[in-house]
Amino acid sequence: MQFRHLPILALASLVAAQDSGNSTQSLNATLAGNDQLSNLTSFLSLNPALASALSQASEITILAPSNDAFTEFTDTDVGRTVAADPGLLSALLQYHVLNGTFQASQVTNQSAFIHTLLTNETYTNVTGGQVVEAVTVGNETVFYSGLLQNSTVTTADQNFTGGTIHIIDRVLTLPPSVLEAALALNLTSLYGALNATDSIDAATTRNITVFAPNNEAFNSIGSALANLSTDDLQSILEYHIVENVYYSTDLANGTTLQTESDDQDLTITTNENGTVFVNAAEVVVPNVLIANGVLHIVDNVLNPSNTAAPSASATAGAPGFTGSPASEQPFTSGQPTPTTQVDPSSEGAGPAQSTAAESESSGAAAPRYTGVEYVALVGAGAAALWGF
Ligand SMILES: *[C@@H]1O[C@H](CO)[C@@H](O)[C@H](O)[C@H]1NC(C)=O
Numbered sequence: 001m002q003f004r005h006l007p008i009l010a011l012a013s014l015v016a017a018q019d020s021g022n023s024t025q026s027l028n029a030t031l032a033g034n035d036q037l038s039n040l041t042s043f044l045s046l047n048p049a050l051a052s053a054l055s056q057a058s059e060i061t062i063l064a065p066s067n068d069a070f071t072e073f074t075d076t077d078v079g080r081t082v083a084a085d086p087g088l089l090s091a092l093l094q095y096h097v098l099n100g101t102f103q104a105s106q107v108t109n110q111s112a113f114i115h116t117l118l119t120n121e122t123y124t125n126v127t128g129g130q131v132v133e134a135v136t137v138g139n140e141t142v143f144y145s146g147l148l149q150n151s152t153v154t155t156a157d158q159n160f161t162g163g164t165i166h167i168i169d170r171v172l173t174l175p176p177s178v179l180e181a182a183l184a185l186n187l188t189s190l191y192g193a194l195n196a197t198d199s200i201d202a203a204t205t206r207n208i209t210v211f212a213p214n215n216e217a218f219n220s221i222g223s224a225l226a227n228l229s230t231d232d233l234q235s236i237l238e239y240h241i242v243e244n245v246y247y248s249t250d251l252a253n254g255t256t257l258q259t260e261s262d263d264q265d266l267t268i269t270t271n272e273n274g275t276v277f278v279n280a281a282e283v284v285v286p287n288v289l290i291a292n293g294v295l296h297i298v299d300n301v302l303n304p305s306n307t308a309a310p311s312a313s314a315t316a317g318a319p320g321f322t323g324s325p326a327s328e329q330p331f332t333s334g335q336p337t338p339t340t341q342v343d344p345s346s347e348g349a350g351p352a353q354s355t356a357a358e359s360e361s362s363g364a365a366a367p368r369y370t371g372v373e374y375v376a377l378v379g380a381g382a383a384a385l386w387g388f
Pocket residue numbers: 022023024161
């Protein structure tokens with residue numbers, strides 16, 4: 001009886017021998033040959049045009065969620081919603097494909113922002129394709145996606161003829177609109193201020209950088225904000241929005257950034273500890289990816305009429321306005337409160353930052369926020385918010 005297996009074993013070892021000579025297989029064969037990737041194959045087969053395009057592509061890197069990652073993702077109403085929305089599923093899969101072949105060894109402890117094949121304007125307005133942040137954390141290769149969510153490489157460098165595959169432990173999170181990000185990150189004053197100035201078009205404008213004051217920043221100058229006209233509030237907000245996408249790696253000392261507020265500039269100052277200031281405000285959480293660019297959380301509201309630089313010895317940001325706390329958190333009246341939140345100060349939200357200690361002032365611990373929960377927001381709110 002045992003003999004019957006011999007030819008098969010012999011054949012298998014022959015194939016293995018050939019593989020060691022040239023192990024580069026097609027994408028389809030590589031996916032089919034990895035039993036951790038059968039869910040990815042299933043999802044790709046729901047999208048034949050994408051599957052076919054990928055199988056013919058060259059110079060790509062696929063961040064391939066394992067079956068466990070997909071199971072976690074789809075084991076909720078939300079995951080099922082995504083799976084049932086071909087457009088959203090397709091966008092999510094495109095977001096998992098990097099434009100270029102990146103071996104894991106090319107990822108370093110300096111963040112890199114790598115364009116993906118997600119270019120559809122329904123989901124992104126980042127020229128060249130939405131990005132992921134690639135960085136090593138300790139001995140691991142990590143990709144950060146929307147809302148500071150991370151995916152860690154569990155098996156790297158599965159080469160195929162068109163590039164390479166890294167198997168990751170969590171499905172990436174599509175970067176949401178600036179408004180959804182503001183809600184999820186508990187930037188509720190910013191959210192309310194954006195809503196109050198209804199001509200603001202930051203939600204969809206192509207290629208922007210938003211310097212996003214946290215709630216403490218708004219609250220600390222509540223009295224100065226209380227009687228602003230809508231026009232004044234709008235020009236203050238526009239002073240926080242820069243035309244073009246500047247990730248942390250682009251914020252070099254002395255850089256000036258043109259804002260949407262009457263072409264007034266912001267100035268970047270960095271000190272020897274690597275702390276980054278925009279005018280006199282400190283960037284406390286950088287690189288929150290959003291649908292149309294990037295958002296950096298800052299610890300003070302910026303004032304177009306006060307462009308003072310930080311003092312040479314500054315260890316935190318300085319206010320751009322003179323004011324005192326209001327009794328109520330500014331601009332939050334009548335605004336939605338998110339049911340799930342990312343606490344940017346909590347461990348694991350985003351790569352370790354030299355400025356992390358300062359950002360811990362945000363108070364009560366938030367519940368951990370997962371990519372799965374996030375998609376609940378997308379499913380429920382995306383259309384309304386993107387049309388905002
Ligand atoms: C292996 O085969 C693939 C496709 O058949 C080819 O593109 C690649 O260059 C080969 N690699 C080596 C090292 O021969």
